[in-house]
Amino acid sequence: MAPTPSKLIAKKVVKPRKKKEPDAPAPDIDVEIRHRKRSHLMCRDFSHAWEWSTDMVGRRDPETKSINVATRVLVCLRCGTERYDEFAVPSFVLISRSYSYADDYLIPGIGAIKGDVVRAEIYRRMKNKSWDKERDAS
Numbered sequence: 001m002a003p004t005p006s007k008l009i010a011k012k013v014v015k016p017r018k019k020k021e022p023d024a025p026a027p028d029i030d031v032e033i034r035h036r037k038r039s040h041l042m043c044r045d046f047s048h049a050w051e052w053s054t055d056m057v058g059r060r061d062p063e064t065k066s067i068n069v070a071t072r073v074l075v076c077l078r079c080g081t082e083r084y085d086e087f088a089v090p091s092f093v094l095i096s097r098s099y100s101y102a103d104d105y106l107i108p109g110i111g112a113i114k115g116d117v118v119r120a121e122i123y124r125r126m127k128n129k130s131w132d133k134e135r136d137a138s
């Protein structure tokens, strides 16, 4: 079940990235990818499954009192990642976008993961039948 909007707003703080220790070995993507949740692999391969979490609401400029920004929060139905968008009013051009990723979605020390790496891991799990077991377990 998706969290309620009030919980999402309270959770809006974006976690700072952990800095890699200077002497720590670089994470191995071929090892790390094997520990990713099924839903996280699907979101990385297909993109997130966005759904509304809040309505799009206007925000007033404190000086002019006119609504100059509209905001909305989306939530991924699969992994729980949240996306915060701000649009200029009245043009509705995107002016800001940020994310609060689900726990364990990001891999410290590793940036974006290429789609071919993700698909290879999905294939490996389907081939050894662990993919369906993960679905049954969730």
Ligand SMILES: [Zn+2]
Residues within 6 Å of the ligand: 043, 047, 048, 049, 076, 077, 078, 079, 080, 081
């Ligand atoms: Zn997702």
